[in-house]
Amino acid sequence: MIYQxxxxxxxVCGLCATVNGIEILKGINLTIRSGEIHAIMGxxxxxxSTFAKVLAGHTAYKITGGTVTFExxxxxxxxxxxxxxxxxxxxxxxxxxxxxxxxxxxxxLAYNTAQVQRNKDELxxxxxxxxxxxxxxxxxxxxxxLSRSVNENFSGGEKKRNxxxxxxxxxxxxxxxxETDSGLDIDALRIVANGVNQLANKDNATILVTHYxxxxxxxxxxxxxxxxxxxxxxxxxxxxxxxxxKHGYDWVNIEQPAIAGT
Amino acid sequence: MSVVTxxxxxxxxxxxxxxxxxxxxxxxxxxxxNAVDRVSTLRMPTKSDEEWRFTxxxxxxxxxxxxxxxxxxxxxxxxxxxxxxxxxxxLVFVDGVYAPHLSTKLPDVSKDSGFVVSNLSATKSEIxxxxxxxxxxxxxxxxNIFAALNTAFLHEGALIIVPRNVAVEIPIHLLxxxxxxxxxxxxxxxxxxESGSTVTVLExxxxxxxxxYVTNTVAEIVLAENAVVNHCxxxxxxxxxxxxxxxxxxxxxxxxxxxxxxxxxxxxxxYNLNLLMTDEDAxxxxxxxxxxxxxxxxxxxxxxxxxxxxxxxxxxxxxxVDDAAHAVFNGKIMVRQDAQLTNSSQxxxxxxxxxxxxxxxxPQLEIFADDVKCxxxxxxxxxxxxEIFYLKSRGLSEITAxxxxxxxxxxxxxxxxxxxxxxxxxxxxxxxxxxxx
Numbered sequence: 001m002i003y004q005x006x007x008x009x010x011x012v013c014g015l016c017a018t019v020n021g022i023e024i025l026k027g028i029n030l031t032i033r034s035g036e037i038h039a040i041m042g043x044x045x046x047x048x049s050t051f052a053k054v055l056a057g058h059t060a061y062k063i064t065g066g067t068v069t070f071e072x073x074x075x076x077x078x079x080x081x082x083x084x085x086x087x088x089x090x091x092x093x094x095x096x097x098x099x100x101x102x103x104x105x106x107x108x109l110a111y112n113t114a115q116v117q118r119n120k121d122e123l124x125x126x127x128x129x130x131x132x133x134x135x136x137x138x139x140x141x142x143x144x145x146l147s148r149s150v151n152e153n154f155s156g157g158e159k160k161r162n163x164x165x166x167x168x169x170x171x172x173x174x175x176x177x178x179e180t181d182s183g184l185d186i187d188a189l190r191i192v193a194n195g196v197n198q199l200a201n202k203d204n205a206t207i208l209v210t211h212y213x214x215x216x217x218x219x220x221x222x223x224x225x226x227x228x229x230x231x232x233x234x235x236x237x238x239x240x241x242x243x244x245x246k247h248g249y250d251w252v253n254i255e256q257p258a259i260a261g262t
Numbered sequence: 263m264s265v266v267t268x269x270x271x272x273x274x275x276x277x278x279x280x281x282x283x284x285x286x287x288x289x290x291x292x293x294x295x296n297a298v299d300r301v302s303t304l305r306m307p308t309k310s311d312e313e314w315r316f317t318x319x320x321x322x323x324x325x326x327x328x329x330x331x332x333x334x335x336x337x338x339x340x341x342x343x344x345x346x347x348x349x350x351x352x353l354v355f356v357d358g359v360y361a362p363h364l365s366t367k368l369p370d371v372s373k374d375s376g377f378v379v380s381n382l383s384a385t386k387s388e389i390x391x392x393x394x395x396x397x398x399x400x401x402x403x404x405x406n407i408f409a410a411l412n413t414a415f416l417h418e419g420a421l422i423i424v425p426r427n428v429a430v431e432i433p434i435h436l437l438x439x440x441x442x443x444x445x446x447x448x449x450x451x452x453x454x455x456e457s458g459s460t461v462t463v464l465e466x467x468x469x470x471x472x473x474x475y476v477t478n479t480v481a482e483i484v485l486a487e488n489a490v491v492n493h494c495x496x497x498x499x500x501x502x503x504x505x506x507x508x509x510x511x512x513x514x515x516x517x518x519x520x521x522x523x524x525x526x527x528x529x530x531x532x533y534n535l536n537l538l539m540t541d542e543d544a545x546x547x548x549x550x551x552x553x554x555x556x557x558x559x560x561x562x563x564x565x566x567x568x569x570x571x572x573x574x575x576x577x578x579x580x581x582x583v584d585d586a587a588h589a590v591f592n593g594k595i596m597v598r599q600d601a602q603l604t605n606s607s608q609x610x611x612x613x614x615x616x617x618x619x620x621x622x623x624x625p626q627l628e629i630f631a632d633d634v635k636c637x638x639x640x641x642x643x644x645x646x647x648x649e650i651f652y653l654k655s656r657g658l659s660e661i662t663a664x665x666x667x668x669x670x671x672x673x674x675x676x677x678x679x680x681x682x683x684x685x686x687x688x689x690x691x692x693x694x695x696x697x698x699x
Contacts, residue, residue, distance in 0.1 A: 056655050059647070084657035096652040100670030100677060109666070113657040149674075166656060 001202070002222050003035040009174055009205050010055075010075075015066035016230075017054050024050045026230035027066065032174070035202040039216055039241060040209045042227035043249045048209045049093060051227070052178040055207075056090035057083045070174070085117040087173030091163040091180050098150035103162070106150045107132055111169045135168045139195045156183030157192075164195045175199070176207045181215035193218030213245035226252050271323050272301055272407070275446070278329040279414050285383060287390065290416055293398040297413035304407040316590045316622040317561045319530055322504045327446040327476045329415070330357040334441040336470075338364060341439055344468050347683035350435040351379050353420050357440060358447025360384075360418045364437075375425055379434055382419035382450060392423055397452055400482040400510040401536075408506040408532075412448040412480040419450030424459040424489075433462040433681055440499060443473030451481040455489035455517075462492040462680060467499050469527070474502040477528075481509040485517035487541075492520050492680050496688070499527035501558065507533045513573075515541035522679055525552040525560045526691060532561040539566070539573040539601075548577045551675040553695055555584035563592045566608075568601035571631075577608045582672050582696065583619035591623045595638065599630040608638040613645070613671050661698060668696040 010032040017025040024047050032038055042048045054061050055068065057080035068075040075083060098106065104125075111131075112122040123131065132146065139161045151159050160180055167175050177196065181189055196219050200206055208219060216224075216238065224240040225232045226249070234240065234252050243251065279298060285291050306323055307314040336356055341364055345352065354364035360381040369377045378389060385393065403410035420436045438449045455461055467477055477499055485491055491511075499505050505528040511519050525531050537546050552560035566575045581589035591610045612621040623640040645667050653663035672692040679685040 058651055079660075080651060080654040081657050081659050081663075084655055090655050092652065092655075096649050098649065098667065098670050100673035100675075101666060106666075109658065109662070110656040113662075117657070149670075149677075170656070 001035050001037070002033075003202050006033040006035045006202065008032070009034050009071060011067075011069040013067045015051075015054070015068060016064045017050065017061045018064050019050070019061050023064070024061070024230055025054065028230070028232055030225065030232060032205050032207070034173070034205055036223065037200060037206045037208065037219060037221045039221035039224045040207060040227055040232075041211065041213075041224060041241065041244060044211070046227040047230040048227045049178050052090060052176045052207070052209050055176055056080055056088060084170070085114065089167050089170055089172035089175045091160075091167060091175065091177040093179040093182060095151050095159045095163055097152045097154075099152045101150050102146070103148055103150050104129070104132065104146040107166065107169060110166060114170050132165075132169065135165055138168060138198060139165055140191050141165065157185060157188030160184055160188065160192055161195075164192055168195065168199055173204050174207070175204070176209065178209045179211065180208070181210055181212065189215060190218060213241040216241045228252065271306060272304070274326060274328075275411055276301060276414060282415065282417055285417065287385060289394055289397065293413055294416050297403055297410045297416070300403055300410045301407065301414055304405070304410060306407060313563070316588075317530070317532060317559060319504075319532075322476070322530060325444070325474060327444055330359065330442055330445045330447065333357070333359060336361065336364065336439070336441065340470065341437075344437055344439065344466070346433070346435055346464075346681065348433060348681060350433050352435040352437060353379060353381070354437045354439065355418065355420075355447075355449060357442055357445055358418070358438075358449060375428065376423065377425055377428060377430065378421060378423035380421050382421045382452065383417055385421060389423065392454060393421065393452060396454055396482060396484050400484065400512055401480050401508050406508060408478050409480050409508045412450060412478050412508070415448040416450055419452065422451075422453045422461070422463065424455045424461045426456040427458040429460040430462070433464055435464045436466060438467045438477070438479075440467075440469040440475050440477065440503065441471060443471060443475055446476040446478065449477065449479040451479070453481070453483045453491065455483075455485045455491050457486040457514075458488045459486075460490040463494070464681060464684065465493070465495045467497045467505065467527070469498070469500040469503065472500045472502060474504070474529070475500065476504045477506070479505075479507040481507075483509065483511040483519070485511070485513045485519055487515045487517060489514070489517045491518070493522075494679055494681065494684065495521065495523040495533075496684070497523070497525045497527055497531060497533070499531070501527060501529060501556065503528050505531040507531070509534065510536045510538070511546070512538045512540055513544040513546060516543040518545045520547040521549065522675065523548075523550045523562070524675070524688065525550075525554070525562070526695070528558065528560070530559045530561075533563070535562070535564045537564070537566045537575065539568050539570060539575065542570045542572045544570075545574040546576075548575070548579075549675050549678055550579040551672055552581040552589050553672055553692060554582070554587040554589060555695070556587060557585070558587045559590070560587075561590035564594070566595045566606070568595070568597045568604045568606065570600060571602040571604070573601065574605045575608075576606070578675065579610045580671060580675055581610075581612045581621055582615065582668060583612065583621055584615040586616070586618040586620075588620040589622075591621070591640070592626070593624070593638070594626040594628070595636065597627075597629040597631050597634050597636060602631045602633045604631060604634040604636065606634070606636045610640040611671075612640070612642045613668065614642065615644075615668065665697050669693050672696060
């Protein structure tokens with residue numbers, strides 16, 4: 001939601017990045033204020049997932065130009081774990097499976113890392129169990145989920161719910177959800193979207209990276225950005241997503257020269 | 263009688279053999295004599311032997327070992343930290359010799375419907391006919407110097423007989439404790455699971471000192487029709503010791519054998535596991551973990567022989583190799599012509615933590631039947647960067663992320679251990695041994 005006098009959380013100016021020498025991001029500009037929900041849409045290969053990973057600090061990408069400021073700090077100076085601790089969360093498109101580590105063990109480790117950062121007490125297993133079970137209700141997660149290995153043999157829907165559960169525990173200032181809707185059936189999508197909506201407040205912000213408009217039926221964005229060839233080529237309100245759904249991404253390309261001219 | 267060997271080292275390994283008292287079991291005396299004869303025709307393997315290509319045991323042959331002469335006076339308080347929290351039936355052997363005062367009260371064969379857990383040398387005459395067809399019949403020593411040596415010293419050992427249709431609820435803990443340096447021991451186990459029986463056995467090798475010694479084990483496990491055996495084998499010998507082991511398992515129709523073998527200790531260890539699927543519908547699982555560092559060498563050779571149709575075998579063997587340690591895996595799955603509809607999978611995964619760490623892996627599949635489903639494969643690598651990034655994106659430091667993933671790699675096997683307190687204990691060991699600062 002757009003609030004009066006909300007502060008700028010994230011400022012991206014002219015961001016360029018390469019992977020294996022190939023330029024993927026070619027000058028991205030984006031400003032996000034607290035309280036806002038932004039959707040970044042685009043075709044496969046438009047660079048939207050790369051943008052999400054670059055913000056989280058993935059080391060496979062080399063920054064070749066531009067700046068990224070998060071709450072006034074230079075984000076590009078920070079390692080991925082420092083970005084996480086400063087309040088950035090990336091919900092993965094393909095969450096990693098870790099056989100051998102129980103989910104509750106992993107969640108508590110991540111949660112306590114955040115607690116230390118917030119100058120709060122770490123929770124012991126019993127205290128944490130109470131907390132995590134409370135958060136799990138929000139996402140309608142089965143309790144056996146805690147004793148299973150992290151994401152191992154989870155369905156697509158369970159993996160994505162586990163991502164949102166981590167987000168709920170870490171309470172980030174900026175959540176970047178990379179194709180969180182992919183691989184979800186309609187019920188799981190509703191549950192996940194409901195979780196995201198409940199976690200959104202006036203002090204945090206959310207970026208939804210998605211190919212399809214359907215998640216935006218459940219999470220209403222304040223801004224919709226369309227990416228194409230490593231740039232944001234069009235920005236609008238939530239109605240832009242409907243136009244894209246109706247006309248397809250080619251419609252933006254036809255529109256683009258007019259936008260560029262304004 | 264003088265023993266002529268081609269190898270004076272082997273002769274030295276037979277020291278003390280002639281002083282063994284004759285067993286009341288004629289079969290045992292005969293076996294011993296045959297084994298001594300056999301030792302005289304064999305030699306220590308070298309890297310020029312195909313089966314020992316990657317495992318150089320010359321450090322063993324440069325040292326001198328002999329059987330324990332004076333028993334260590336151990337009290338329960340010296341060894342109870344090795345006991346499990348669960349109620350178990352426990353047989354304890356100290357430097358190869360049965361220690362009744364450290365063992366639990368054993369079932370009485372006359373009262374307990376034929377359930378036997380006892381020292382082999384104290385076998386009662388009424389059960390001789392049960393062990394006669396099995397003892398020394400499964401683990402061949404014809405071409406196996408270590409099995410021959412073990413058999414030459416066959417005297418005491420663990421004997422377990424689970425009678426027909428009996429499910430033994432509490433695990434059996436076979437605890438082999440090394441207390442003296444430069445000593446060699448030859449632990450022996452015979453497990454007979456009669457038809458429809460169920461049992462869980464832990465074969466556990468531990469030490470009270472960190473010097474060099476030799477443990478040379480033979481285990482024979484026989485599953486009759488519909489028997490179920492859970493077998494955990496934990497090798498946590500001294501890091502200067504040598505551990506040579508042979509285990510042969512024979513599976514009859516519709517029997518199920520599940521095993522987990524874990525190697526933490528020994529300077530050089532070698533575990534030969536032979537699984538024979540002798541009749542239809544048998545199932546076996548042979549999982550393993552070697553977690554080694556410094557200059558340790560851990561070699562696992564598993565041979566799964568599918569002789570009959572409709573059998574299933576599954577194997578996941580993992581190695582975590584740190585420093586300049588060296589892991590060897592050789593997994594051979596044989597599917598005989600008669601073994602149609604075999605379902606077999608084998609996977610060997612190796613994690614190398616340093617550039618000096620080494621692994622030699624050789625998964626082999628030989629199929630002579632035409633309607634089977636078999637998969638096998640091996641991976642060797644470092645930690646995955648995507649996995650590290652995932653954990654870092656949750657705020658974990660690089661080192662915490664690496665430690666957690668290394669731990670998880672080993673814990674995947676440890677988690678499968680069916681004895682809860684042992685599982686927790688070994689999880690802790692893996693956690694400590696994989697933690698770096």
